[in-house]
Amino acid sequence: MTDAIQPSPTSYAGRPTGDMRIEVTDLSKRYGGRQVLSGVNLTVVPGETVALIGPSGGGKSTLLRCLNGLNSFDGGSIRVGPHRLTAAESRRPTAAVARVRRLLGMIFQDFQLFPHQTALGNVIEAPMTVLGRGRAESEKRGMALLTRVGLAGHADAYPNQLSGGQKQRVAIARALAMEPRALLCDEITSALDPELKGEVLDVLVDLKRDGLTLLLVTHEIGFARKAADRVIVLADGGIVEEGPPEEIIDRPRTERTKHFLSRVLG
Amino acid sequence: MRRWRSCRGMMFFAAVLWAAAVGNGRADAPPLLWAADESGGAPYVFQDPDNADRVVGFEVDLKDALEGELGRPIRFKHYDFKNLIPGLQRGDFDFAMNGLEVLPEYQKEVLFSRPYYVYELQLAVRKGERRFKTIEELKDLRLPVATLSGSAAERLLMGRGVNPPLLHSYDDQTGMYIDLANGNVDAVYIDLPVHIYYLPKYPGLELTGQPGEKGYYAVAFRKADGALCEQFNGALGRLIDGDKLRPIYQKWGVWNDDQMELAAPELGASTVGLLASPLGQGPLLAAPALLPRTEHDLTPAAHTESAVPVWKYLGYLLGGAGVTVALSVLGMALAVALGMPIALMRLYGPAPIRWLAIAYVEVFRGIPVLLLLFFLYFVFGSPYHIDAFTTAVVGLGLNYAAYEAEIYRAAIGAVPAGQWEAAASLGMSRALTFRRIILPQALRIILPPMTSDFVALFKDTSVVSVIAVAELTKRYQTAAQSSLDYVGIGLMTAALYLVMSVPLGFLSRWLEQRWGKGVM
Numbered sequence: 001m002t003d004a005i006q007p008s009p010t011s012y013a014g015r016p017t018g019d020m021r022i023e024v025t026d027l028s029k030r031y032g033g034r035q036v037l038s039g040v041n042l043t044v045v046p047g048e049t050v051a052l053i054g055p056s057g058g059g060k061s062t063l064l065r066c067l068n069g070l071n072s073f074d075g076g077s078i079r080v081g082p083h084r085l086t087a088a089e090s091r092r093p094t095a096a097v098a099r100v101r102r103l104l105g106m107i108f109q110d111f112q113l114f115p116h117q118t119a120l121g122n123v124i125e126a127p128m129t130v131l132g133r134g135r136a137e138s139e140k141r142g143m144a145l146l147t148r149v150g151l152a153g154h155a156d157a158y159p160n161q162l163s164g165g166q167k168q169r170v171a172i173a174r175a176l177a178m179e180p181r182a183l184l185c186d187e188i189t190s191a192l193d194p195e196l197k198g199e200v201l202d203v204l205v206d207l208k209r210d211g212l213t214l215l216l217v218t219h220e221i222g223f224a225r226k227a228a229d230r231v232i233v234l235a236d237g238g239i240v241e242e243g244p245p246e247e248i249i250d251r252p253r254t255e256r257t258k259h260f261l262s263r264v265l266g
Numbered sequence: 267m268r269r270w271r272s273c274r275g276m277m278f279f280a281a282v283l284w285a286a287a288v289g290n291g292r293a294d295a296p297p298l299l300w301a302a303d304e305s306g307g308a309p310y311v312f313q314d315p316d317n318a319d320r321v322v323g324f325e326v327d328l329k330d331a332l333e334g335e336l337g338r339p340i341r342f343k344h345y346d347f348k349n350l351i352p353g354l355q356r357g358d359f360d361f362a363m364n365g366l367e368v369l370p371e372y373q374k375e376v377l378f379s380r381p382y383y384v385y386e387l388q389l390a391v392r393k394g395e396r397r398f399k400t401i402e403e404l405k406d407l408r409l410p411v412a413t414l415s416g417s418a419a420e421r422l423l424m425g426r427g428v429n430p431p432l433l434h435s436y437d438d439q440t441g442m443y444i445d446l447a448n449g450n451v452d453a454v455y456i457d458l459p460v461h462i463y464y465l466p467k468y469p470g471l472e473l474t475g476q477p478g479e480k481g482y483y484a485v486a487f488r489k490a491d492g493a494l495c496e497q498f499n500g501a502l503g504r505l506i507d508g509d510k511l512r513p514i515y516q517k518w519g520v521w522n523d524d525q526m527e528l529a530a531p532e533l534g535a536s537t538v539g540l541l542a543s544p545l546g547q548g549p550l551l552a553a554p555a556l557l558p559r560t561e562h563d564l565t566p567a568a569h570t571e572s573a574v575p576v577w578k579y580l581g582y583l584l585g586g587a588g589v590t591v592a593l594s595v596l597g598m599a600l601a602v603a604l605g606m607p608i609a610l611m612r613l614y615g616p617a618p619i620r621w622l623a624i625a626y627v628e629v630f631r632g633i634p635v636l637l638l639l640f641f642l643y644f645v646f647g648s649p650y651h652i653d654a655f656t657t658a659v660v661g662l663g664l665n666y667a668a669y670e671a672e673i674y675r676a677a678i679g680a681v682p683a684g685q686w687e688a689a690a691s692l693g694m695s696r697a698l699t700f701r702r703i704i705l706p707q708a709l710r711i712i713l714p715p716m717t718s719d720f721v722a723l724f725k726d727t728s729v730v731s732v733i734a735v736a737e738l739t740k741r742y743q744t745a746a747q748s749s750l751d752y753v754g755i756g757l758m759t760a761a762l763y764l765v766m767s768v769p770l771g772f773l774s775r776w777l778e779q780r781w782g783k784g785v786m
Binding site: 069112113130 | 682684685687688689690691692693694695696698702703706707710781
């Protein structure tokens, strides 16, 4: 429809290499009559792994979707590296949305692989059509990414021939193919059988080790404790408390967090 | 039959000689276009059972005689009988001569020549019918009666209070007699020449009562073509005065003493005002006796008693199949080309554009194709002289675009919103997402209903015969009228439709498998 959300021509070659921190300033969002986010402030530094936890409806997914330009917001701003996105810019598919989105990959709870394309086809789609890269180069890089998530042998499989865990790993490879500076993961193991969650979480640990910034909405408290550098509890549209996982998970200070953890951990 | 063959041979020879004469002497005279409906049936104008490419009948012979008198070649043009008057006014041909009755309603619209035939209406019944002999008795008994739609007989029956459901109006002549023979109706009321031709073929049927209301057949012209009409009046006058119509009518078994009336001075000039009083009110000039069967049981009837092999019509029907395929493919191409933008307008357009798309779908889905074709051809296309085939393609395309738009809208809407979001998160624009991600998935959903639509359109092409496009079904009617082998021709036509539509189903399933990889 519009070329506005195509990344700027300088997006790759001239890509900023400086401080790629994510800054959320006073972000607020109403949805219908409800205040989903009310003045959220958040900074994620490069290489950091941040787990967003909290009760359902607390605004965790909305925060991620705002960061990726899938939801607009009503107040505040988002900055990723040198690119800033204001509330006004978030409402339409503007160049600002595209620039921010370009630096952030997004993984969905329900995978959303393209069913008419093979695993490799899913991975090379955006590099070829958005970045205009050649097929040979895209496939070479795509195969490397599939190898990295342990699916080199499934490159020609269609999504309906893959298990849930495999699908989610293809989705991660697909997001990585656009070379994002951070991955936004929206409850990416929630739709998986318990025995399949591990293979996806292992991939995340591997990416963290490589220094990729991760912002995870998760209900896997165990994983958060093990892998996160910082845990943020989001409830009723605001940050309740944040800190190192052992502090938040093992010694929560607020009643809200205690109540939430007692229900999740049983 | 042998007599007929030799007779036909001589006719052919004469026709060749005559054609040579015309070719030499009158090459510069522009041909006149004469319209008639050969699927209407014998003995007026019908397809030659021995040669599907030509027409025969007493009006064809009359046409030949008129050519000689006028010194101008006349070319035949097929036209749907019910639309002869609007077609004449539209300028699709120069004159209509096809058993058109001189009726006051027609006289308002067109100019009639002096009459070339005096017809009477009569009842035909199953042999042994004792219950009635007249229309009045038939009406009192509340028995069903058949006639041709748009005929003077139909008007007269309705004028006397015989209405549907007792009144059965047919588009073709054979249907009436078959239904009478089978007991679906109890009488056929129609012009005597029709009875004379068809009754010998149905041994269980006979005429009853007396020939009734009398009327005239005349040649119809546009009101503005008075000079041409006068030329025809002169030519007809010379044929009548020279007693040259008699051999033609006798050859087809439709001569009777009523025709002597054609020479009457009051019919000489023109028929304008001839039938100022409603049909049938004036007393008959003479009360002709019931025409004895033997007098009419002549050669034209005899030749059809021997079955004409069905395969003789194959080439003719194949030509119709070609027209049907061309109509379907072009019509569907237009429907798809229009349907997708309309679906997109409805899905993603701003409010006024969306309403426009909704209005299009509701209007064109709600109007019968038949009506749409009439409107396009006789109202909208008339001033521009858009030809019938183009009109047919446009009409079918406009109609089916509404159906396609709805299918596409539903299919595009059925692709989960998450697919749009996943593509957006990868930096794909809306247009790119639609083309690369949404459309390929929607196509798989679209394909089966679209194939059904194509097969439906394929069969719906039969309606375009109303604007005189001779596609397969129309050719079936014509060939069946000509051969009277409804079953044989019907089976062959059905086989042609199947040969064309069944592979479509296979193609669709193959495409579904091909495109459906990973989705099912």
